[in-house]
Ligand SMILES: Nc1nc2c(ncn2[C@@H]2O[C@H](COP(=O)(O)OP(=O)(O)OP(=O)(O)O)[C@@H](O)[C@H]2O)c(=O)[nH]1
């Protein structure tokens with residue numbers, strides 16, 4: 001279920017509502033450090049001029065933890081977008097970076113249909129899609145991904161986003 005007011009809060013934020021938005025999403029095998037990686041992104045994007053950025057804490061990062069128990073459920077959006085200055089064709093411009101964290105895949109207790117939806121929506125919503133795994137890209141994973149991507153294309157075709165995953 002989409003939490004529309006949370007989404008409005010993010011994209012209607014005064015600081016970013018007139019800026020181009022880049023959505024970075026991460027998906028992939030459960031328990032492989034996806035939320036940990038996004039937390040590093042948050043730290044870097046806020047403090048990239050500080051050589052010690054990796055050791056600095058930032059409020060409002062994604063929840064991550066060690067151990068076997070799963071941490072992330074559903075698709076989570078960081079409620080505060082990050083404004084970043086980039087240089088495009090010699091011109092400095094501001095963009096808003098929105099980060100999406102996703103429930104891990106390949107869980108034997110999660111119905112395959114639910115995993116398909118998670119992958120499809122996170123891929124369709126993103127400008128940059130990161131797939132995280134720690135087992136290497138085997139043929140099995142490629143065919144799993146292919147199947148999920150076909151599902152995403154079907155959803156995309158119904159909401160005029162069909163070219164995105166070609
Ligand atoms: N130091 C270090 N720890 C990592 C790295 N990648 C993963 N970890 C550890 O992996 C564990 C799991 O991290 P999470 O970010 O919670 O993993 P996740 O993939 O989001 O897990 P789920 O949301 O449950 O699917 C944590 O203990 C991290 O510290 C890495 O590159 N460096």
Ligand SMILES: [Mg+2]
Pocket residue numbers: 034035036063064071072101102
């Ligand atoms: Mg996680």
